[in-house]
Amino acid sequence: MFIDAVPEDAAEGELADYYRQQHEAWGFLPNYAAAFSARPDVARAWGALNGAIRGGMDRRRFELATIAAARALRSTYCTAAHSKFLRDACGDETSLEAIGREPDGTELGEQDRLVYAFAAKVATEAASVEQPDVDALRAAGLTDRDVADVVYAAAARSFFTRVLDGLGAQLDAQTAAEFPPELLESMLVGRPVAPA
Secondary structure, eight states: OOOOOGGGOOHHHHHHHHHHHHHHHSSSSOOGGGGGTTTTTHHHHHHHHHHHHTTTTTTTHHHHHHHHHHHHHTTTTHHHHHHHHHHHTTHHHHHHHHHHHHHTOOOHHHHHHHHHHHHHHHHGGGGEEEEEEEEEHTTTTHHHHHHHHHHHHHHHHHHHHHHHHHOOOOOOOHHHHSOOOOHHHHHHHSSSOOOO
8 A cells, every 4th residue: 555554453433343344244354445544434435335336236237347347447456356246246157257268358248248348438438438339238138227327337446446546455365366367367457466
């Protein structure tokens, strides 16, 4: 981290609560938590926004859109974390492996491929999105709400990746260890994994 973050054993009040929640969710305190040690109120607001977006859409589509946005934004941390969620929370190792082989999503099915490309475009070139981009998603079976949800997921990921990378957070060695080396290698799109 580029800032002096509050250590877990020194956290108090709202920050201690945030650290405790993150530790319980991961089984360890993830490195990204330190990025919010100066502003646990921002962490709480982020959690509410991210939870609202994820909770209001298909979980698997959320993870695909998030991975696409994270890769496009060169966030190793978010790419790996959401690849884990795609595999573990959604039970979709097949798509995870397909993205590992072809990081641009070309091995995914048609609807997933379109969602993936659209999320990457929103994350990096939102001003270039045009009506035909949305029409292609509609033709593939997405509703207007589905399209908006993909935009929300990609836009929210832009905030989180910028916070982590801007403050120097690195992917936790514990999370990195959950992937075979060749699959992990495909996820290293930005900062390296933190030392063990």
